[in-house]
Amino acid sequence: MPKSVLWFRRDLRLADNEALCAAAAVGDVVPLFVLDPRFLTTSGAPRLAFLFRNLRALNESMGGALVVRTGNPEEIIAQVCRESGAERVVCAKDFAPYGMQRDSAVASKLAIEGIDFQQVGSSYAVEPGVVRKGDGTPYAVFTPFSKIWIQHGWPAPFATPSVKWHGAPEILSEPIPQDPPCSANLPEAGEEAAWNMWEKFRDTALDRYDETRNSPDVAGTSMLSPYLRFGVLHSRSLLAELNETKAHAVFRSELGWREFYADVLFHQPRTVRENLQRKMDSIVVDTDERAQQRFVLWCEGKTGYPIVDAGMKQLLATGWMHNRVRMIVASFLVKDLHLPWQWGAKYFMKHLVDGDIASNQHGWQWTAGTGTDASPYFRIFNPISQGEKFDPNGTYVRTWIPELADTPNHVVHAPWLAGLLNPYLEPIVDHAAERQESLIRYKQLSVS
DNA sequence: TTTTGAGTTGTTCGA
């Protein structure tokens, strides 16, 4: 039987997996995951632990056949092909800057070795680069992108094929690493857990998603982002279950945002670090020692603004943060502390188990006003009123900040107003003053 | 071709 190496990357599942179908259709499959030092060295413990747990679940679902190797992908893949006698490597397409660079190096290496390299499908319903305006250029605004994206449509989920695995123990595999020390309370790994999470969300919250998705004190969001990030679920599988109601349309639209940002980053890989809008390059940001000290306080959840600090504590404790709170803490870093958005983005990528380079960097750019379809410069979140609006009873902040247990509702988002009895931190900056400072810096930009 | 209106996520101020 001809053999194919199936190189798993961000598609750690057997269901609805186009590349798996392609590999299984022509013969035996050698399932491979390469532990790339690039990922291992930049990720925090929760992120690594979640990856390893998903690898264990995937391995189990294929009867222990998963081959795991640490090292440079191009070397390892060529090696595994030689050892297994595979004449073909199949994987899904990756559209992020590092992934594309890595895959083109792998393609060159395999071409030299005379091995066929097929990239089939991707982690998106519609591949980046496909949705375009009438004149062939990509969209820079979400709403028109989203219309065409939905119009374009996507295939029905792919049925799980029957597969003859040809992997471990015949093919040498390293053990999947032990979890790094990690006290974070992570979502359960594996396809079954992911589907359970989807069903629970679908049956309890999806029909009210448009109303409750903004409330961090309510279980109103799907919390599927970690599974989408590692491809434990495919977005196509979820889209197939949605109807035409308002609530479902809003959820579909959120999946659309993920695809929009992947498309934007694909067309402009430099925006992984740089401002999409170059005119924003000259905005004044603080990077001095005081700025660095403030950054540390932000990371540790010690800004004195409860909704900001609660979010940062939730991130460290669970590897996840509610979307509304992500916007609030990001706005605080950029507009109250005047730090480069890249600092916050990097910290998020290290700690978020759902950290997706396209969604993360462009979410940050949106808040910073440097990105596609960016937030207007004057849209500056007030951490007190955001707290009062979206966490009116203080349930969310009390969950993550025990010192606020006895602080009454009416001051729970501004506890310094409770006077000397308040056990919580004083704010590290004055929001009203820093808001003015941000507006001034933006004005300088348009003058110069 | 040109014009026009709308565009994820907000806040403050003054009437």
Added chain:
DNA sequence: GTCGAACAACTCAAA
């Protein structure tokens, strides 16, 4: 307390 205006500049699609 409520409400509308103001806070830019640019992209896109429809008229």
